[in-house]
Amino acid sequence: MTGANEDKGKVAKLQTLLRTTSSRLSGRLGLPTRKQSEDGPDLPIARVSEEGMPGRGDGAAEDAVAAGPGVTGLGGAAGGGAAGAAGGTAGGAFDGNGSLGAGGLTREQLAAAVAAAAAGGGGGGGLMHQAPIPEHRVRKFHKLLQEPVVDLDALRELSWSGVPLTLRPQVWRLLSGYLPPAKSRQAHTLARRRREYADMVPEYYDIPHEERSEDEVAAYRQVAVDVPRTAPNVPFFHEPIIQESLQRLLYIWGIRHPASGYVQGMNDLVTPFLAVFLAEHLPGPMEGWGAAALNESVMLEVEADCYWCLCKLIEGIQDHYTYAQPGIQRAVFRIKELVRRCEAEVSDHLDSENVDFIQFALRWVNCLLVRELPFCLALRLWDTYLAEGTGFSEFLIYLSAAFLLSWRDRLTRLEFQDLILFLQRLPTADWSEPQLERVLSEAFILRSSYGDAQSHLRQG
Structure with a gap:
């Protein structure tokens, strides 16, 4: 029992780290924080800057003024x-x-x-x-x-x-x-x-x-x-x-x-x-x-x-598409394990409703979340995937978990049939870059917190 209590204590500390990191970033960078809601996670509207740490959101008013006309490019x-x-x-x-x-x-x-x-x-x-x-x-x-x-x-x-x-x-x-x-x-x-x-x-x-x-x-x-x-x-x-x-x-x-x-x-x-x-x-x-x-x-x-x-x-993801798709199955398992470790309430609720991660996350991993987002956000997502290089398949684990947990409040209120319908048709049609940036920021924090703790992401 002592080992189990210690494990729970470590998980609690990591959960606290995720939330306090978000608050500290907001305080240091002058970013607004948002309470957890059905629209997204409790995170600042932040990007990960070129220095590798979450930075000021590019959508800020002063940035828009500084960018000036035509900076976003490609004609109109x-x-x-x-x-x-x-x-x-x-x-x-x-x-x-x-x-x-x-x-x-x-x-x-x-x-x-x-x-x-x-x-x-x-x-x-x-x-x-x-x-x-x-x-x-x-x-x-x-x-x-x-x-x-x-x-x-x-x-x-x-x-x-x-x-x-x-x-x-x-x-x-x-x-x-x-x-x-x-x-x-x-x-x-x-x-x-x-x-x-x-x-x-x-x-x-x-x-x-x-x-x-x-x-x-x-x-x-x-x-x-x-x-x-x-x-x-x-x-x-x-x-x-x-x-x-x-x-x-x-x-x-x-x-x-x-x-x-x-x-x-x-x-x-x-x-x-x-x-x-x-x-x-x-x-x-x-x-x-x-x-x-x-x-x-x-x-x-x-x-x-x-x-x-x-x-x-x-x-870098060839085994996602070979016979029986072992790469996708491993990825889905690791997403499930990560969610279980950092948000047990969501994981327990999905288990209690007999919702298997493969029922929704297989498509997420197979199509790299393209089908879950407006097309303009798929382009933005590709910026990060390509920047990750050969490690982007690893980042996809944290991104998928962060994407799921951005709906944490709503998920815990739904029963089996509504859960399946919701997860297969997520209401992202009106999303723009700030929502995606929040998910990317949380994925970055998850990787920073769990990336070196591979025992939390057993390979299966």
């Missing part, structure tokens, strides 16, 4: 239309999982979705909306990127708190290891890797169907079923040229990675890359993009960039 993208409005107009096309059916969006639904998005409202202001980034941080990015050899460690540290829209393509290529840090080699490397991808298209994709093996035909059909379901709230992704591009690069990825092959959910992982790299060729808000401005040459370049960055992203 930062002030675009609605992120969440597009989904509501296409409701008839959704299946039971909240995804589009195999037929995709009709022209009428596309037109209605675009009109709704252009009307504004919801989701923080646009499909690629970004909160203002302080001018001093933007200058730091430019300074790093102008060096003859980019300091990748410094770039990761700075990018963790968000990358300016106009710099995302270059920064993401660097963080993914797609571009070398030496500026003198970047143009040559980019051209070579794009040629390599272009050579894969006739070798693997542009071949008669009858020349494919049974496994290849099955993979082709699976990709063809999933692509129309991709990002239902982003109408531009349902343009024929984009659908064909997604089909091509996902099929080629699967054929070239036979250990796992293509797995459902991978289509979601490529969408942030696709949006960011397309933005180099399509000016203005994403809601106003037109497929007529694209041609096959441009799409092959964008595809190549997406392909190589996707390769790097999945490299």
